[in-house]
Amino acid sequence: LKPNKNYIIYCQSCGDIVVKDRKFLRVLPLPSENWSDLVEEWCCHPDPFARSTLHPQHGDCFVGDNFFLLNSGDESHLPASPGCCSDAGHHVSHSGSNLKSKENTRVICKRCKTMLGETVSSDTIKYYVTEVIIQPAEGSFSPIPRSQFVQNMVAQCLLELSSAKSTFRFTIKGDNGKTYMLIWLLNSDTLLVESLGNSSSHSDFTLFGDILTPTSGPAGTWNAVKVLYQPCIQCRNKELADAWENDMGVHPLKFPSETCLELLLVLGLSTASLPPSLRYMNSFQLTAE
Known part of the structure; x- marks a missing residue:
């Protein structure tokens, strides 16, 4: 994203236009979600940011680890179905910043009903x-x-965070607050070579090859990351998840709950493609290269 350029935001699932022809005057990176916890270490006087919020103004786009924030006041196209959020449909608390109902915070694509944000x-x-x-x-x-898009975006998030913050362990949480899996980044310099019908469709980084679709044709190559992971659904690995939750060296990432399940399926299929003797490492499940 670059300032002073016009962009269109589409729903990835169905291609419907979510935000039409928006020009961002400022594109700014957001600090870590837990930045306020360290303010006391930075300042020798009372917290100067105690009453401040990092909310985008008109023409702003704030970029986080795996999301971006836009000002809803200048949306040119807002979701309009009953399950969607618009300014008129918000239920705001007395403070004006917290919404009472979690369901009312979901931003839904009006065509395919996929959750796009909140x-x-x-x-x-x-x-x-x-x-x-x-x-x-x-x-x-x-x-x-x-499945390919989810792989690419999650892999890019892991790669950027590990490079910028020397963080290699991540908790993947849903918008419902539940922890779906623990991910440990093993390496990010894997090069995949596979017979592909259209290798150009694989952009940047992926967790593993798109094994859901058989391919043929000349060999294609693309970068990949390799991870160890532990599923946490149905109270699995609860003690380990609780320990990671309290570990400052673990970085939390939040996605829509449906996407967390998609990612878990992608990782499971990758593990299943390995020989049984290579599927685990120190109790963690391993993805195929």
């Missing part, structure tokens, strides 16, 4: 990078297989 306040919307595609206004929407 409302952070009465004038701020968070969109998850796994749910939308941002393209220049002069471009056109190009569909990408869902």
Whole structure:
């Protein structure tokens, strides 16, 4: 994303336009979600940010680890179905920043009903990078297989965070607050070589090859990350999940709950493609290269 350029935001699942022809005057990175916990270490006087909030103004786009924030006041296209969020449909608390009902904070695609993000306040919307595609206004929407897109975006998040913050352990949480899995980044310099019908469809980084779709044709190569993971659904690995929750060296990542289940399926299929003797490492499940 670059300032002073026009962009269109599409629903990744169905291609419907979510935000039409938006020009961002400022594109700014957000600090870590837990930045306020360290303010006392930075300042020798009372917290100067105690009453401040990092909410985008008109024309702003704030970029987080796996999401971006937009000001809802200048949306050119807002979801309009009953299950969607718009300014008129928000239920705001007395403080004006917290929404009473969790269900009312969900931003839903009006065509396919997929969750795209959530409302952070009465004038701020968070969109998850796994749910939308941002393209220049002069471009056109190009569909990408869902499993491949989720792999690419999650792998990019893990890679960027590990590089910027030397963080290699992650908890994957849903918007319902539940922990779905623990991920330990093993390496990020794997190069995959496979017979592909269209190798150009694999962009940047992926967790593993798209094993859901048989391919043929000349060999293609792309970068991949390899991870260890532990599922945490149905109270599995609860003690380990609790320990990671309290570990400052573990970075939490939040996605829509449906996307967490998709990611868990992708990882499970990757593990199943390995020989049984290579599927585990120190009780963690291993993904195929």
